[in-house]
Amino acid sequence: VIPSLDAWLPVLVVAASTITGIAIAPLRDEQVRARTILNLAGALAKLALVAVIFQGFLRDHEYESRLALVPGFDFVLRVDAISLLFAVLSSVLWLVTTIYAIGYLEGSPHRSRFFAFFSFSVAATMGIALAGNLLTFFVFYEALTLATYPLVIHRGTQQALAAGRTYLAYTLAGGAVLLVGVGWTQAIAGPVEFQLGGALDAVAEGRRAELIVLFGVLIVGVGVKAALVPLHGWLPIAMVAPAPVSALLHAVAVVKAGAYGIVRIVYELYGLELAVELGVLAPLAAAAALTIVWGSVRALAQDELKRRLAFSTVSQVSYITLGVATFGPLASIGALVHLIHQGLMKITLFFCAGNIAETLGLHRISELGGIGRRMPLTMAAFTVAAFGMVGVPPVAGFVSKWYLGSGAVEAGELWVLAILGVSGVLNAAYFLPIVYAAWFRAPTADWEQRKPGARAETSLVLLVPCLATAAMALLAGLLAASPISPLELASWVTEALYAP
C-alpha cells in the first residue's frame, strides 16, 4: 500500500495550530513581527489544509487518522460531512479573529502567552470538529476548557480571576459529567464511533431506560458549554475576557463546541430514529425552548453591551439545539445552517463591541446615543448583524429561522413556531434599541472631540474584520441559493443524514 497523505491530513489540521502555539509561546512580547507572521502562517496553513480536505471529500476521499492507545481505546480523527461543516466555519472565522486580535492586543502585556493559548484553542476546536468517536471528542473538549481558561483570565484582574474560577467550575464539572457519559457509553456498547444514522442502534434492545438516562447525562455534559439553561451561568461572567476572546468563545469555539456536541450525539451517536423512538427529543426541545426565551428575557435587562450580547448567545445557540430536537430534514437544515450563521453574526457583534470599547472606552448601551456618526462603518456592521439576529431578510439569520420554522410546521410541532415568534419579538426588543440609539438618538457625548487624528474611525486592523464578517453574514443570506453558500452545505449534510 502506498503510504497516503490522506491518513495524515486530519492530524495535520490539528497540528498546524498546535505547532503555531508552541512556536509562539517562547517569543518575547516585543517580537511583534515574528509572532504576527507565525499567527497568520498558522491560520492560513490551516485554512489551506481544510480546503484541501474539502476538495478531496467531494471526490470521495476518506480522511481518517487513528492511534490505538490502550485496547478498546482508539484515538480517531475523521472527516465526515458534519465535521467538515464545523471545520470550515472554524478555520475561516479563525483567520479573521486572529487578524482582529493582533490589532486589538497591540501594546498590551503577555501577548505571546495570549496568542499561544489562542492557537491551542484553535487546535482543540479542530480536534472537536474532527473527533471520530466520543472519547476523542472528550479529550479535545477538555483541552478546549484548559486552553481557553488562560484567555478568560488574560487581564489578570481580580474580576477576571474570579470569572476564570467560575468558568472552570462550570466547564470542568460539565466535563466530569461528560466523562461519566463517555465511560458509560463504552461500558454499554464498546468503542463506538460517530456515524450518520447512529451507532447505538445495535445495543438498544432491552436497554431503553439506560439509554434514556445516558442521553441525559451526555446532554448535561455538553450542555454546560452549549449554555443550556440552567447550565449557562458561566457565560455572562466570562465577559470580562478581551473582545477577541469573547468573539471566539461565542461564535466558534466554546459555546459552539457544546452545540456541536449535541449535534453529534443526536445525529451520529444515537441517530435520529433511535432518539425519536426513545422519546428523548421532546425534553431536549423543551430545554432549548426554555433557554431561548430565558436568554432573550435576561438580555433585555442588560445595559452593558457585552453582557447583553452574552445573554443573546445563550438564546441564539439554542436555536441549533431546537432544530436538532425537531425531527425532519427542514429543521435539521435550519439547525446546521444556524451553526454557521450564528457564528458569522455573533462574531461581528463582538468585534463591534470591541471596537467601541477599544476606540472610545464605552461599555454601556446607554452611552451609545448617536455613536453611528462617530463610527459609521462599525455601527453599519453591527446593524447588519443585529438585523440578522432578529431574522430580518436578507441577512443570514432569516434563512436559519425560515428553515427552523418550516421544519416545525413539517414536524407538526406548532409550539416551536410560537417559540420562534416570541423569540423574534424579544430579539427585536433588545437589539433594535441599540441600533436606534446609535443612528437616531441625540449624541450622549461630543464625538467629534474624541476623534483621534487618524483618517479612519478606528484602526484598520479592527475595522476590516468586522466589515468582512458582516459582509459574510449578509452574503450568506443573499446568496443562500448559490452552490457554495452555508445553506447549500447544510442541505448537503442533511441529505446524507436522511438518506434511507
Place this chain on the structure above:
Amino acid sequence: MTLALAVLVPLVSAIAAFALPRGWTARTGMAGALLTAASAASVVALVAAEGEREVALGGWEAPLGIALRADGLSAVMVAMAAAIGVAVSAHAARSLPSRGGAGWRQGQAFWPLWLSLWAALNAVFLAGDAFNVYVALELVTLPAVALVTLERDREALAAAMRYLIAALLGSMAYLLGVALLYGDTGTLDLVGIGQRVEPGVATTVAVAALTAGLLVKAALFPLHFWLPGAHSRAPAAVSAVLSGLVVTAAAYLVLRLWLYALAPALTLAAAEALGVLGAAAVVWGSLQALRAGRLKLVVAYSTVAQIGYLFVVVALVWEGAGSGQVGLVSGEATAWQGGIYHAVAHALAKASLFLAAGNVILCVGNDRLSGLGGLSARLPLTVATMVLAGHSLAGLPPSGGFTAKWLMLVAAIEHAAWWWAIILVAGGLLTVAYMLRAVMPAFGRAPATQNAAPVPRAMEVSAFALALAAILLGFRGEELVSLLEVGM
C-alpha cells in the same frame, strides 16, 4: 542473573559511593544510578521477550534462599523506579552538593542512602516470597527515614522520628501476619501461599495484621498521619523518592497480595472496606491539600489522596469478580490495568512536583503559596512542569493520569459500581482545585522586594522530563498494558 543485577548494581554503587573519597561521591552515585537504570532496562527487556522469570540466588531453594521473581507487573514497577531514579539523581547532583558549599554533608550522606534505598525498592518489586518482602521493606524503611533527617532542623527530625516509629510498627504487624500465614500454609512463597491459603480465623487475623502493616507504610487514610510531615520536610530529591516510589511500593504489595496471593482467603466485603478507606483518603487528602499553605505540603497531602485510588482499585477488581474468585480475567483486568497505570502516572507526576517544589524553594527561599508571585516569568520551565504534572495528576486528557482514570471509570460503570465512579470523577475535580490553588499564584505579580537565586538548568530539566513522561504515558499505552499481561 539479570534480576539479581537490578538489586546488586545499586547496592554495590551505594557501597562505592560511601567508601570512595569525598570528591568521588556524587560522580560514583550518578554512575551507579545510570548503571541501575540500565539493569532495570534489561529486566524489562527480558520479561518482555521471555515472559515471567524466576531465580533462586546462589542456588538455594526456598525457604532458605532468596527467590527473585519478575512478571510483567514487577517489570513495570522496576522501570518506573528507574525513570524516577535517574531524574532524581540528576536533580540531586545539583541540589545536594557533596563537595563545596555549606551543605556538603547532605550530599555525602544522600548518595549511599539513596542508592541502597533504590536497591531495596527493586528487591521489593522482585521478591518472590513473603519473608523476603519483609526484609526488603525494612531495607526500604531505614534509608528512607535516614534521608528525611538530611534536613537537619527540628521539624525534620521530629517528622523522621514519627515516620520511623510508624514504619517499624507497620513492619512488625506485617511480620506477624507473615508468621501466621507460614504457620497456616507452611510456605512463604507467594505463589505457594496462593495455592494453599484457605479462609479461616487464623488466615483472617494473618491477613488483617499483614495488611494493616502495609497500609501504614502506604499511608492509607487514616494511617497517613506520618506522611505530610516527613514528605514535606525532607529535601526535594528525597521527597520525590518517598512520595513517588516508597509509598507506591507498599501499595503495590497490597495490590499484589490482595489480588493474587491472598485472594482465595478474602471476601468482597473486605475489599470494599479497603475501597472505602481509599475513597476516604481521596476526599480527606484533597481537602487537606486545599487548605495547606505551603507548596510541598499541598503535594504531600496530594499523595495521601492519590494513593487512595489504588485501594479503590482493589474494591473495583473485586466488584468485577463478584463473590467468586478473583481471576483477573477480561472485565477485572480493566480496573487492574487502570490501577497500575495510576500508580505509575502518579509516581512520575508526584516526583516531578516535588523536584519542582525544590526548584521553587531554591529560587525564592521558601515555598509559601503566597510568595510564589512572578515565578512564571522567573522559572518558566518549572512552572510549566507544575502545570503538566498537575494536569496528569488531575486525570485531564491526554495524560497517563487520564488513561488510568478512564480505565478505572469504565470498569466501575461496567460493574454498575456508581459510588466508585463518583469518587473517581469527584477526586479528579478536587485535584484540579488544589493544583490550581497551588500553581495560579505563580502567574501573579512578583513582590517588589524579592531576591531570587538562580536555579541550575539540570534541576529544572529533570523535573520537567518527569512531568512530560507522565503526559506522554497517555499516548502510548499498548506496550505498558501488554507488558502487564505477562505472567497474569
